[in-house]
Amino acid sequence: MKDTNITVNLPGREIILIGTAHVSKDSIDEVAGVIREEKPDQVCVELDSGRYTAMTEKDSWEKLNVAKVFREGKGFLLMANLVLSGFQRRMGQELGVKPGDEMKAAIDTAEELGIPYIFCDREVQLTLRRAWAHCGFWSKSKLLASLVSSAFTTEKMSEAEIEGLKNRSELDGMMAELADYLPGVKETLIDERDQYLAAKIWAGGSAKQVAVVGAGHLMGIKAHLERIAAGGESADVAELDSIPAPSILSKAAGWIIPLIIVAIIALGFFRAGAGVSLAMLIRWVLWNGSLAAVGTLLALGHPLSILVSFVGAPIATINPFIGVGLFSGITEATMRKPRVSDAETISEDVSSLKGIYRNRITRALLVFLLSSLGGMAGNFISIPSLAGLLVK
Template sequence: MSLSDIADSLPPVLRDQPIERVTRGGVEYVVLGTAHVSRTSVEAVDALLAHEPFDAVAVELCDSRAQGMRDPDAFKQMDLFQVIRQGKAGMVAASLVLSSFQKRLAEQYGIQPGAEMKAAMDGADQRALPVWLVDREVGTTLKRAWHSVGFWQRFGLLGGLIASVFERQQIEEVEIEKLKQGDMLESAFSEFASESAPLYRSLIAERDAYMAARLREQAASSGFAAGRRVLVVIGAGHLKGLCELLRTQQDDPSTLAGQLASTPPKARWPKWLAIGLVLAIFAAIGFAFHRNTTLGAAALRDWVLYTGGFSAIGAIIAGAHPLSVLAAFIAAPIKPFRPGIPSGGISAMVEAWVRRPRVADFDTLRDDIGHWRGWWSNRVARTLLNFFLVSLGTIIGEYTAGIHIVKSLF
């Protein structure tokens, strides 16, 4: 049967849908490009599953996103203490921002973004078909995107994410068109994805290659041979790139997927710069004591007051409990002698202990973070806010103290 014959035999809802058929290793991959805010895409998934037989269903989801769709309340089990201790506060905050963006879309268009992926998984479950989660873990993608851009571009990304939380107007038409072309992450990062080649590569091109490798890997591990068929449901923005790579990719799929799933090492220069700054400040304090005990004591006092003071101000701005403010003031000056959890982490852990999040805080978290007041009224959001503002205050305090101490020597 020719492709035109196949198209003619399709149900009406499928005839205008972007569908590609790729055969690799005898396995036929029927790739359906979807729009993440379209009821038609949901209907297309259901119709394709009903119209054609498949041996597996692959979706553009990672484990965490799939779990979030299957169990929207799973995040309520989040342990804030572990999140802070493991240095995942930033990733959790970014995920919450993305979920807030999705919620606004759902309110504006009456359909939850990614509903077609949920329909594909549900359809596979109903037919007892295996579900292949072929997208890269969203946390890894965000980390690789973050590391792919320069220092100043990161401020633009942070500003864009923050603005997307507090923007109360309807989402612009251009962003909806991006979603109709099919990628949630690219749309959430707005114009930065289209203007930055490294960012586009991390958000789109690398994931195309990863998903193609994962499809090949899953087919091999499942023992699929000639005659087996897999339905692949992906955003339309990935359709062309994925199909091309599925045809031409020659690297070992497991090796390639492993490389693309790795987190790039952190740049060392910020760490060495921070260490160098602190060593220079303490050298200045030591020189002050050498010149005059009173001058040295004043320099040491300035270090404590500036670092502890700015950190405490960060906690106060975050609306932290007095004990959390005190923890910030104590932790910041001794940061150089206490490697590990930053002062923001210690203050946030005290905040989470003193004001333990209630069930209601988790229930309303996604709603609360969409309004600036919610970051202060919701205990989960306020703990994260406390972490960031205290950490920022510590950095400001270190630089301010250093400048003041050096000036006092001359």
């Protein structure tokens, strides 16, 4: 058995952890081989039911209601999920392997041998929402920038480099770099999931289990399993399955920019009269609306989406509970309704900038993202611009 696999012997339990690279041909062969050789009572895979459905049902994307995604405030989360999937898929295409093929191999082998299997990972949208909730404004900005750059990078990885991801010392260095860059995200994506995966594997309850997980989780899962077995840690993951309630400060943060803008315009009225106050209002609307519209234009949005971005941005600023992306994204999805072909090719399209622009689902998401960023930039730029009118 390779040194990327670990056998955890606990009282009455034997748990064999198979560490895989998610786009590795060797991992696929290894997973099937270990299950056939060990013949465990149960197989656990690092998947959730939603991801498995997306991998196995070709029509899963056809059921996606883009407008509903925007209304539920999940536009950023879906964009992040697609970017991460596209990055993995691009690496897999270079090696002739689809992301998650080693997990499918584990399930297919278990079904062939009549071995029960369970999903032991947390639902990906929940993981992303927890990561987002744990980020401050600056960390969120860095996360978005990192995701976008990952989506459009042209850097290629060799098969040897992919297999190198299974080397523990390289993983340690990579995780340390991630921890320095975005400690809140590292905690949610790595540390929490180590605990979550271990708890779900433990809850499987079988005497002999094979668990197929990403190599980066091996040592963390092993440590958590040993603590659970010793009674030093609970296997209850209810808290990890919830979204942290926003703090009072984060709730108030959404009102800070609107209040500053309203206060400057009001001050202009009392200090310099209605004329200056009106000039401030017009200048703010032009900055805010124009940059939101420019964002939609950069996304090659529908002309009506561009107009809606311009009109909707000032409205969205005054009401922090909605965003201009809600208006522009729904308009784009309505004017250019996603086609069945868009759903069928979305997994491939997110791997390239050309594909993202071609696909109507991802185009609507791009309109949502860039109009939101444009409106945000317009607000920041308009504040010193409005303040400048007070000193004239």
